[in-house]
Amino acid sequence: MTQLDHQIHSIGPEVAGSRIFKFIAFLYGIAAYLVFFVTIVYAIGFVMGLVVPKTIDTGADTPAAEAVIINLLLMALFAVQHSVMARQRFKAWWTQFVPKPVERSTYVLFASLSLLLLFWQWRPLPSIVWDVASADLAVTLVTLSFAGWILVFTSTFIINHFELFGLHQVTNHLVGKQAEPPRFKTPLLYKFVRHPIYLGFIIAFWAAPTMTVGHLLFAAVTTAYIFVGIALEEHDLVDLFGDDYRQYKQRVSMLIPWRRSV
Numbered sequence: 020m021t022q023l024d025h026q027i028h029s030i031g032p033e034v035a036g037s038r039i040f041k042f043i044a045f046l047y048g049i050a051a052y053l054v055f056f057v058t059i060v061y062a063i064g065f066v067m068g069l070v071v072p073k074t075i076d077t078g079a080d081t082p083a084a085e086a087v088i089i090n091l092l093l094m095a096l097f098a099v100q101h102s103v104m105a106r107q108r109f110k111a112w113w114t115q116f117v118p119k120p121v122e123r124s125t126y127v128l129f130a131s132l133s134l135l136l137l138f139w140q141w142r143p144l145p146s147i148v149w150d151v152a153s154a155d156l157a158v159t160l161v162t163l164s165f166a167g168w169i170l171v172f173t174s175t176f177i178i179n180h181f182e183l184f185g186l187h188q189v190t191n192h193l194v195g196k197q198a199e200p201p202r203f204k205t206p207l208l209y210k211f212v213r214h215p216i217y218l219g220f221i222i223a224f225w226a227a228p229t230m231t232v233g234h235l236l237f238a239a240v241t242t243a244y245i246f247v248g249i250a251l252e253e254h255d256l257v258d259l260f261g262d263d264y265r266q267y268k269q270r271v272s273m274l275i276p277w278r279r280s281v
């Protein structure tokens with residue numbers, strides 16, 4: 020027996036395999052996070068029409084009806100992927116095939132890929148709905164849109180950025196730390212609204228100095244989807260945290276600070 024054979028034998032195939040798996044899972048988690056990061060940065064340029072080569076108002080000339088259908092299908096694909104894969108029952112089913120430590124990273128990767136597909140294949144509908152004449156108002160709207168994106172990013176860190184995007188799970192797995200059960204939290208902004216991340220997206224999508232039909236379609240459908248997403252997410256949160264979440268809903272508004280119902 021060579022020295023290497025002896026070492027492998029003494030570690031045991033299970034442990035050796037699992038060590039390699041832990042490391043591969045960690046690298047996979049980092050790769051999925053990087054794809055997510057590129058996607059969200061691209062999303063800012065795409066929606067605001069800044070820097071990136073393909074924006075919400077550029078792309079192949081397509082007849083309006085065809086463009087609407089393609090864009091609706093792209094948004095529907097993202098919505099179905101994003102909602103179905105986030106449900107507890109789906110997670111219970113697919114973690115029979117996908118190892119639990121990389122479940123969140125895989126979800127993040129699929130969501131990012133379906134968004135990249137949307138950015139790539141999105142058809143412009145360039146007719147103008149509004150175009151503000153005042154330079155001051157235009158600057159205010161661009162600033163508001165940036166503020167929306169900042170709200171999105173800050174809120175992910177407030178609730179737990181690294182857990183939300185799967186890095187926490189693969190790191191814990193790598194160092195052999197047990198995954199902690201989800202905890203109900205209402206830190207900082209979550210004391211004013213229950214969904215600051217979604218509020219940030221709504222602000223970022225609607226605050227545009229020039230609103231085209233394509234941008235309006237995107238803002239309207241994603242806003243409607245956010246309301247559906249909130250209903251599904253809150254159903255799961257009540258299942259998970261029971262009365263704590265029910266009382267939170269009574270106390271704190273959904274999206275508009277200081278207004279209990281919405």
Ligand SMILES: C[S@@+](CC[C@H](N)C(=O)[O-])C[C@H]1O[C@@H](n2cnc3c(N)ncnc32)[C@H](O)[C@@H]1O
Nearest residue numbers: 174202203204205209213214215216217218256
């Ligand atoms: C993309 S985050 C969105 C969080 C929130 N809806 C928002 O807009 O800021 C979705 C994840 O956050 C979790 N979550 C939402 N509110 C929470 C809370 N108050 N405490 C703990 N987890 C929460 C959900 O279970 C879900 O896994």
